[in-house]
Amino acid sequence: MLLEVRxxxxxxxxxxxxxxxxxxxxxxxxxxxxxxxxxxSGSGKSVTAQAVMGxxxxxxxxxxxxxxxxxxxxxxxLKEEERRRIRGAEMAxxxxxxxxxxxxxxxxxxxxxxxxxxxxxxxxxDARTKAVELMDRxxxxxxxxxxxxxxxxxxxxxxxxxxxAMAMALEPALIIADEPxxxxxxxxxxxxxxxxxxxxxxxxxxxxxxxxxxxxxADVADRIAxxxxxxxxxxxxxxxxxxxxxxxxxxxxxxxxxxxxxxxxELYAIKGLPPNLMDIPxxxxxxxxxxxxxxxxxxxxxPLYEVDEDRGSACHFWRECLHGLDG
Amino acid sequence: xxxxxxxxxxxxxxxxxxxLTRGIVFRKQVGAVKAVDGVDFALGxxxxxxxxxxxxxxxxxxxxxxxxxxxxxxxxxRFKGEDITKLSGKALKAVRRNIxxxxxDPYTSLNPRMTVGDIIGEPYDIHPExxxxxxxxxxxxxxxxxxxxxxxxxxxxxxxxxxxxxxxxxIARGLALRPEVIVADEPVSALDVSVQAQVINLMDRLxxxxxxxYVFIAHDLSIVRHISDRVGVMYLGRIVEIGKDAEIYDHxxxxxxxxxxxxxxxxxxxxxxHRERIILTGDVPSPTNIPxxxxxxxxxxxxxxxxxxxxxxxxVPAEFRLTTGPTAxxxxxxxxxxxxxxxxxxxxxxxxxxxx
Numbered sequence: 001m002l003l004e005v006r007x008x009x010x011x012x013x014x015x016x017x018x019x020x021x022x023x024x025x026x027x028x029x030x031x032x033x034x035x036x037x038x039x040x041s042g043s044g045k046s047v048t049a050q051a052v053m054g055x056x057x058x059x060x061x062x063x064x065x066x067x068x069x070x071x072x073x074x075x076x077x078l079k080e081e082e083r084r085r086i087r088g089a090e091m092a093x094x095x096x097x098x099x100x101x102x103x104x105x106x107x108x109x110x111x112x113x114x115x116x117x118x119x120x121x122x123x124x125x126d127a128r129t130k131a132v133e134l135m136d137r138x139x140x141x142x143x144x145x146x147x148x149x150x151x152x153x154x155x156x157x158x159x160x161x162x163x164x165a166m167a168m169a170l171e172p173a174l175i176i177a178d179e180p181x182x183x184x185x186x187x188x189x190x191x192x193x194x195x196x197x198x199x200x201x202x203x204x205x206x207x208x209x210x211x212x213x214x215x216x217x218a219d220v221a222d223r224i225a226x227x228x229x230x231x232x233x234x235x236x237x238x239x240x241x242x243x244x245x246x247x248x249x250x251x252x253x254x255x256x257x258x259x260x261x262x263x264x265x266e267l268y269a270i271k272g273l274p275p276n277l278m279d280i281p282x283x284x285x286x287x288x289x290x291x292x293x294x295x296x297x298x299x300x301x302x303p304l305y306e307v308d309e310d311r312g313s314a315c316h317f318w319r320e321c322l323h324g325l326d327g
Numbered sequence: 328x329x330x331x332x333x334x335x336x337x338x339x340x341x342x343x344x345x346x347l348t349r350g351i352v353f354r355k356q357v358g359a360v361k362a363v364d365g366v367d368f369a370l371g372x373x374x375x376x377x378x379x380x381x382x383x384x385x386x387x388x389x390x391x392x393x394x395x396x397x398x399x400x401x402x403x404x405r406f407k408g409e410d411i412t413k414l415s416g417k418a419l420k421a422v423r424r425n426i427x428x429x430x431x432d433p434y435t436s437l438n439p440r441m442t443v444g445d446i447i448g449e450p451y452d453i454h455p456e457x458x459x460x461x462x463x464x465x466x467x468x469x470x471x472x473x474x475x476x477x478x479x480x481x482x483x484x485x486x487x488x489x490x491x492x493x494x495x496x497x498i499a500r501g502l503a504l505r506p507e508v509i510v511a512d513e514p515v516s517a518l519d520v521s522v523q524a525q526v527i528n529l530m531d532r533l534x535x536x537x538x539x540x541y542v543f544i545a546h547d548l549s550i551v552r553h554i555s556d557r558v559g560v561m562y563l564g565r566i567v568e569i570g571k572d573a574e575i576y577d578h579x580x581x582x583x584x585x586x587x588x589x590x591x592x593x594x595x596x597x598x599x600x601h602r603e604r605i606i607l608t609g610d611v612p613s614p615t616n617i618p619x620x621x622x623x624x625x626x627x628x629x630x631x632x633x634x635x636x637x638x639x640x641x642x643v644p645a646e647f648r649l650t651t652g653p654t655a656x657x658x659x660x661x662x663x664x665x666x667x668x669x670x671x672x673x674x675x676x677x678x679x680x681x682x683x
Contacts, residue, residue, distance in 0.1 A: 040519040155610040156382075185381035185546065187607045190590040194606060212520060215549075215592030238596045256524035258553035260576065260591050260669050266531065267553065269524035273489050 001069070002206040003052065003091075003174055004028040008066035010047050010230075013059060019277040021047045023230040024066070026304070029206040031173065034197075036209045036217040036238070038253075039227035042274055045210050048227075049176045052208075053093050054083045071173070089119050092167035096179035098159035102151040108135075108162050109147035115169040134165040138195060157188035161195065168199060174206045181216060193220055214257060218242060223310075226250050229275050229285035232304065236311040246313035246322040248290050284316070292317055333408065334369035335540050336393070336426075336508055341366040341402035343388050347615065361614050362388040364564035366402075367641065370508070375534065375541040377555030377572070379548055379587070383611060385564040386544045390512040393542060394428045395419065406508070424454050427506040431513035433493030437485040443496055444481035447471070450503040457504055470499040473536075475529060491522035495529065502537065510542045515550065527554060548591050552576055560584045563622045564614060566641055570656030578653040580644060580663040583623050589668040603668065621661065629662045637661065 010022035022044040029035045039045040050056045052068055054075065068075040070091065075083065095101040103111055112134055113127030122130070128147065135143035138161040151159055160180060167175050177196065181189040197220050200207045211217055217224060217238070224241050226234045226249065234247040245251040255268035272289040275281055281288055287297040296316055304312040307322065315321055344359040363385040370376045380386045391397040393404060395411065403410045411422045430436040437446055447467045451458045458466045468478035474495040485493055494514060501509055514530070515523040531554065534541060545551050551558055552572055559569040560583065568581040579585050586605040593602070607626045612618055621639050624630040644663035647655045654665045 040521060157610060185611075186548070186590045187381065187586060188610070189592075190604065190606050213592065214520070214594040217592075218594050218596045219592055242594060242596055253520055254594060256521055257594060258524075258527070258549045260549045260552060260588065260593055267524040267528055269528055270521040271525075273491065273522070274519065 001028045002031045002033075002071060003208075004067075004069040005048065005052065006067040006069070008048060008051060008068065009064045010044070010051055010056065010061060011064055012061050014278075017278045020280060021061075021230055021277055022051070023280070025227070025230070025232055027225050027232060027235065029174065029208055031206050032200070032204045033223065034200060034207040034209060034221045036211060036221035036224045037227060038211060038214065038217060038224055040212055040274055042229075042277060043227040044230035045227050046178055047230075049093070049178055049208065049210055053091065053176060054080075054087060055093075085119075088115065088172070089170045090172050091174040091176065092170070092172045094160075094163050094167045094175065094177040094180050096182050098156070098163045098183075099151060101163060102159065104151055107148050107150055108154070112147075112162070112166055112169060115166060119170055130169075134169055135162070137168070138162070138165040138199075140165075155188075156184050157191060160184060160188075160192050164192070164195065164199070168203075171203055172205065174208070175200070176208045176210070178210045179212070180209070182211070182213070189216070196220070214253060226253075229280050230277065231285065231314060232312075233286065233314045234312065235304070236307070236313075240308070240311060244322055246307050246311065246318045247315045248292050248321055249286050251321060252289075252291075284314070292320065335372045335407060336370040336542070337403075337405040337408075338369070338389075338393075339367045339403050339405075341389065341392060341404065342400045343385070343392060343397060344400045358615050361564050361617055363392070363399075364614075364617065366561075366564070366566055368559055368566060368569060370540050370542060371556075372507075372540055373534070373538060374557065375543055375555045377551035377558040378542065378544045378561060378566075379546060379551050379558060380561030381546060381587075381611060383563075383614065384561040385614075386561050387512050389561075390428065390510050390542065390544050393508075393510050394426050395423060396428075420454075424457070424504045425506050426508045426510065427501040427504060429494075429497050429501045429509060429511040429514045432517050433490055433497050434517070436497055437493060439485055442482050442484055443471070443488075446485070446496060447499045447503055450500065454504055466503075467499075470502060473502070473533070474499045489522075490518050491525055494518060494526050498526075498529065498533070502533065505537070506539070508540045508542065510544070512544045513546070514543075516545065516547065523550070530554065548576075548588060560587065563611060563617060565622065565659070566657075567623065567660070568656070568658045569641070570658075571653075574653045574656040576669055577667065578656075578665050579668065580647070580654055580656075580658040580665050581660045582627050582629055582662075584658075585666050585668050586626075605668070621659070623660075629660075631662070633661055 005025055005027050008022055008025045012019045012021055025048050037045045051063055109128055109131045112131035116122040116127040116130050132143050132147050140158055140161055181192050221238045224238055225232050228249050234250045252270040256270060270289055275285055283299045284297045284302050287293040302314045302316045304314045305318055307313050307318055341363055342365055343363040344361050346356045347358040348354045349357045366389055378386050392399050399412050404412050406422055444467050447470055448463050451463050468481055471478045476495055515526050543554055555572050558572050558575045559566045562583050568584045586607050589605040609626050612625055618625050620636050621634040624634040639659040639661050641657050641659040643655050644658055
C-alpha cells in the first residue's frame with residue numbers, strides 16, 4: 001500500500017463545543033490506483049485529506065487518534081520539518097478553487113518554477129524552462145508565451161491545469177484532488193478529468209479524488225469510499241457500488257440524483273438533514289434519516305462489516321440492503 | 328403539460344449589451360459585453376421551460392430581465408400579450424406581482440437581520456392589496472406550512488436554518504404574492520445532493536398546487552431534464568437549440584448540445600464503455616468579441632467556411648422540416664444532424680426504475 005489511513009480521528013474545538021469531524025476513518029490507496037472519497041459537506045472527506053497532507057489547522061483542529069502510513073512511514077510521528085520535505089515532493093494536493101489557490105501577484109511561470117528552486121535547488125533560469133515543459137505537459141497552448149502571464153489572465157479550466165501542473169511538478173507518488181472540477185463547466189470538467197486520469201496512468205501515481213458528485217466518480221475511480229458524519233459507511237470497487245449499494249445512505253444518494261437518460265416522476269429524497277457534528281446521533285449516525293432503521297441502530301455503532309473480500313458496509317442490515325428492496 | 332394556447336410569457340429578440348467605456352472626462356464607448364444577443368422563446372401556462380448553458384452564456388441575465396431587474400437593450404417580453412419592457416409605474420408594479428424569482432444562493436439572498444416572518448411577509452408591504460394587515464401573520468404561516476417548514480418558526484432568523492430550509496424560505500417568499508410565473512435561477516446548485524431532491528420535489532408539487540409556470544435556469548442538465556417540459560440550450564448569449572425534453576436529450580441536432588450532453592458524467596460505470604464522449608477543445612470565446620457567423624464555430628468539429636459567413640437561424644433545419652419525428656425541432660446549425668449521445672435506458676437496471 002502506498003498510503004494507509006488507520007482509524008483516524010480528528011476533532012475541532014470551537015467556542016460552542018467539540019465538533020467531531022473524523023471518527024475513525026480507515027482507507028488505503030495503491031500506486032496507480034484511483035480512490036474516490038465521496039460525501040456531502042461536513043462528512044469529513046476534506047478534513048481527512050488535510051490530515052494526510054499535514055495542512056490541518058492546529059488548533060482549532062486536533063488529531064486525537066489513529067495512524068497515517070505513507071510508504072510504510074508513520075506520518076503523524078514525523079517532525080514538521082520532515083513532513084514539509086514530503087509535501088509537494090512525494091505527495092501533492094489539487095484544490096477546488098484554482099483562482100484563490102494561486103498567488104495573484106506572481107506569474108504562473110514563477111509559481112511553477114518555485115517548486116524546483118525550493119525542492120531541487122535549481123537556478124531560476126532552469127526552473128523557468130521546467131515550468132514551460134510542465135505547462136506543455138498539461139496541454140496549455142502556447143506555453144512559452146504564456147509562462148509570464150498571471151493567473152487572472154487564464155480561464156478557469158486553464159487555471160486548474162496550472163494547479164495540476166504544480167502538483168505534478170516533482171512527480172509525487174500520491175496526488176490528492178479535492179473537488180478538482182466542481183467550479184468548472186461540464187465541457188471543461190471532462191477535459192480536466194481526462195487529463196488527470198491520463199497523467200495518473202503515465203506516472204503510475206496513486207490518486208485520491210474527493211468529491212460530492214457521484215457522476216464524476218463513476219467515470220474515473222477504481223474504488224469508492226462513501227463518508228457520512230466522519231466515518232466511512234461503505235467501501236467498494238466502483239462497479240459493485242453502482243450496481244448494488246450495500247448501505248442505505250449510498251442507495252439513497254444514488255436514487256436521489258436525477259438521471260440524464262430518463263425522466264422520473266418524483267425523485268427519491270433522503271429525509272431530514274446531515275447531522276450536526278457537535279451532536280452526532282448515538283448508534284448509527286445515519287439512523288434518523290434511514291428508512292431501514294430499527295432499535296439496534298439507535299444504540300449500537302455498526303462496525304465496517306465485510307460484505308465481500310474487498311468490500312465493506314457499516315450497516316447492521318447490509319444483507320437486506322444488498323439483496324433486494326423488499327428485504 | 329404544455330398547452331398550445333396563447334403563451335403566458337413570450338420573449339422575442341431579447342438583447343442585453345453592457346457598454347464598455349474608456350476615458351473619464353470624455354467617456355466614449357469602445358465596445359460592449361454582449362451578454363444576451365437575441366433570445367426568443369415562449370412559455371406556456373403550467374409549463375416548465377428549462378434553460379441550460381455554461382457560465383457566461385447569459386442565462387442569468389435573461390432571468391433578471393424577465394423579472395425586470397435589468398432593462399433590456401432591445402427586444403420584447405410579453406406577459407399575457409402585454410410588453411412589460413415598456414411599462415413603468417403602477418402598470419409595471421402590477422405585472423411584477425405576477426412574475427417572481429427564486430435565487431440561487433439561499434445564504435446571501437435572505438437578509439440576516441430580518442426574521443423569516445418579515446422576509447416572507449415583506450412582499451405584502453409592497454402589494455398590500457394581496458393581504459390586509461391583520462391577516463399577514465396567518466398568511467405567512469400558511470406559506471411556511473406549504474413549503475414544508477414548521478409554521479412556529481416564523482420568528483426565527485435565517486442563520487438558524489440549513490441550506491435546504493433556507494431555499495424553502497426563498498420559495499415561500501416567491502409564492503407570497505401568488506404569482507403565475509416563477510423564474511428560478513439555479514435554485515438547487517448550492518445544496519447538497521441529498522437535499523437537492525427534496526427541493527426539486529417541492530417545486531414539482533407546488534407547480535400543480537398553485538398552477539405555476541416555471542422558467543428553470545440551471546447548468547446541471549440532469550436536473551433540468553427532470554423538471555422541464557421543454558428545454559432551451561444557450562451558448563454565448565443565444566439559444567442554439569430548443570424543443571421538448573425528449574427532443575433535446577434523446578435527439579439533439581446541434582453539435583453544442585451533443586457535446587454538452589456527452590460531457591455530463593452519468594453515475595453508472597457500465598455506461599462509460601458504451602458512451603461516446605465529445606470533448607470540446609478550447610474555451611468559450613469572450614462575449615465582447617463574438618465570432619462572426621455561427622458563434623460556436625471556433626469550438627465546433629463540423630465548422631466550414633459557411634459557418635464563418637452566415638449566422639444560422641434558430642429554426643427547424645431544412646433536412647428535418649418535412650419529417651414529423653423528434654428531430655424536427657429548432658436548432659441553429661447549418662449542418663444539423665441527429666446524434667444520440669445519451670445511452671438508452673437499460674431496463675435491467677433496478678436502481679434506474681427508482682423506488683416503488
